[in-house]
Amino acid sequence: MRADRILLAHGSGGTMMKELIEEVFVAGFGDEVLHRMDDAASLDFPGSRLAFSTDTYTVSPLFFPGGDIGRLAVCGTVNDVATSGATPLYLSVGFVLEEGMPVEDLKRILVSMHDAAAEAGVRIVTGDTKVVERGHGDGVYINTAGVGVLADGVDLSGSHCRPGDVVLLSGTLGDHGIAVVSTREGLSFSTDIRTDAAPLNHLVAAVLAAAPGVRCFRDPTRGGLASTLNELADASRVSITVRENDVPVREQVRGASEMLGYDVFQVANEGKMVAVVPADQAAAALAAMKSAPYGEEAAIVGEVAEAPAGKVYVKTSFGATRIMDMLVGEQLPRIC
Amino acid sequence: MRADRILLAHGSGGTMMKELIEEVFVAGFGDEVLHRMDDAASLDFPGSRLAFSTDTYTVSPLFFPGGDIGRLAVCGTVNDVATSGATPLYLSVGFVLEEGMPVEDLKRILVSMHDAAAEAGVRIVTGDTKVVERGHGDGVYINTAGVGVLADGVDLSGSHCRPGDVVLLSGTLGDHGIAVVSTREGLSFSTDIRTDAAPLNHLVAAVLAAAPGVRCFRDPTRGGLASTLNELADASRVSITVRENDVPVREQVRGASEMLGYDVFQVANEGKMVAVVPADQAAAALAAMKSAPYGEEAAIVGEVAEAPAGKVYVKTSFGATRIMDMLVGEQLPRIC
Secondary structure, three states: OOOOEOOHHHHOOOHHHHHHHHHHHHHHHOOHHHHOOOOOEEEEOOOOEEEEEEEEEOOOOOEEOOEEHHHHHHHHHHHHHHHOOOEEEEEEEEEEEEOOOEHHHHHHHHHHHHHHHHHHOOEEEEEEEEEEOOOOOOOEEEEEEEEEEOOOOOOOOOOOOOOOOEEEEOOOOOHHHHHHHHHHHOOHHHHHOOOOOOOOHHHHHHHHHHOOOOOEEEOOOOOHHHHHHHHHHHHHOOEEEEEHHHOOOOHHHHHHHHHHOOOHHHOOOOOOOEEEEOHHHHHHHHHHHHHOOOOOOOEEEEEEEOOOOOOEEEEOOOOOEEEOOOOOOOOOOOOO | OOOOEOOHHHHOOOHHHHHHHHHHHHHHHOOHHHHOOOOOEEEEOOOOEEEEEEEEEOOOOOEEOOEEHHHHHHHHHHHHHHOOOOEEEEEEEEEEEEOOOEHHHHHHHHHHHHHHHHHHOOEEEEEEEEEEOOOOOOOEEEEEEEEEEOOOOOOOOHHHOOOOOEEEEOOOOOHHHHHHHHHHOOOHHHHHOOOOOOOOHHHHHHHHHHOOOOOEEEOOOOOHHHHHHHHHHHHHOOEEEEEHHHOOOOHHHHHHHHHHOOOHHHOOOOOOOEEEEOHHHHHHHHHHHHHOOOOOOOEEEEEEEOOOOOOEEEEOOOOOEEEOOOOOOOOOOOOO
């Protein structure tokens, strides 16, 4: 590719777009179906039910400790598909490039996407690229959509939580949000805190195999654990209580959250999974989670009760109980 | 929803995002699977092969004669999936909203998406929304990804064209590109020229049924017919010749193209389909196309020859032959 920066012509449908697609995107991702250069990928599908999800990634800055927008764009959608209990198979990718973006940055992002997809065991099979004028984007926005295959009988939903169920969390809270915001604001502790962005499909599969009665999985991204649990409590018309002492949080993340005035329960994660399971399968689910990649620090953090429906509580380390609210207003824009 | 403009908090993962999703997106699209509010949609899939495609839409302005970005975002991806010969079933939608966008504009776009999806017979089943700061977007960018089911034995590809094949075009060229650019530039003929954006999956299915030997379908969007035919000639290592006199172009579009200095073969279309078929099935394919929705003005416009491989020619109305080049550089940014 001759240009070292993205030009409007790279989105024109003409010869320069062809060059960008062939030499950067297809070469970067490498999947054989991309080499056919057809408008849609034709793929085998080994089942009668599928899971389908999408997310657009607009994180700023594009690069941050432990990851970048590319790793995020693959892991986030893999995890969303996995929450249904499906095995993620295929990803589509749509880029909105800003005129002037360095092609080297784009290539670096594609390497991250390729590596994350390989780790997750999914194929990037179709894509699209648009270019917008300088100032109308932010380097790059990336959309990914994911398709997975659902085994017969698997029917997980945030509306399936029942009183007596147990809430598991796969690891520490807040790493991603604090890593991004501290990089963005140029805060000095940024080098110690890294994003947790990771593909959790293998972890989900392990828990589902060990605890087939699992009610649901949910990855606590934007809005953090607080949003996730409030959504589950609302959808299932149950109450959830979390024990603060049992929730793993790294010391640096806890300190940074306090300094910045954030509630760590509301900070975004990109490599954590919540699972709600019947009490009699909790031990098996926890053991499976701890043995799975990215699950070493998993813990049982709370329980589901009948009432008051839709409410989430925290038992604090001082023995008090407070409401765990969803974020009101806006705290951390452009975190994912 | 209380706000009449999009705020950063609508992308926060908190209560305002929940309100936007429930009251605007889920209410606007209405599909039952959206009401479950899970991170991935779980869906039936009636086959063993699927087609998967994606496109992001960044058209400016958002509204133009005959359509808007919403209609485009549904039709474009439906058509890309249909080019494989698949029956499109499901769409995902990812929005990048700009802070300050009027909520009324967003609702108008959702109505267009809903109506286009209903016309195509596809379901919008999963989605995501991000909000970027004022000035970092353009009202809204929309990504859609589409999944369709492929019947056994259907294997269409741009690499399957053979010498002797016939090239069909489903209608007039250039309407979309000229409608958008003339609206954007405030040109007076804009009211006469409307986008052709339309779902062509029913047309594709009709042609495939009538002419099962069809080699490929391709929708000539960015880069126009010139890019499409050059891609096919390149992928199949054949030559294609088009007769200018046989290519339908509206008088106003031809005049506007000449005035603006555009080659109508390079102008974008959003409701046209190219089909390459064996000569002995051309009459059946043409009849099916003409009887299908949006195919009334279909025509046989050219032929495939063996050599020179990768080259596309136009026989002009004056009897001369010239090369039909792909667009070099950039002509009409943000047309889709």
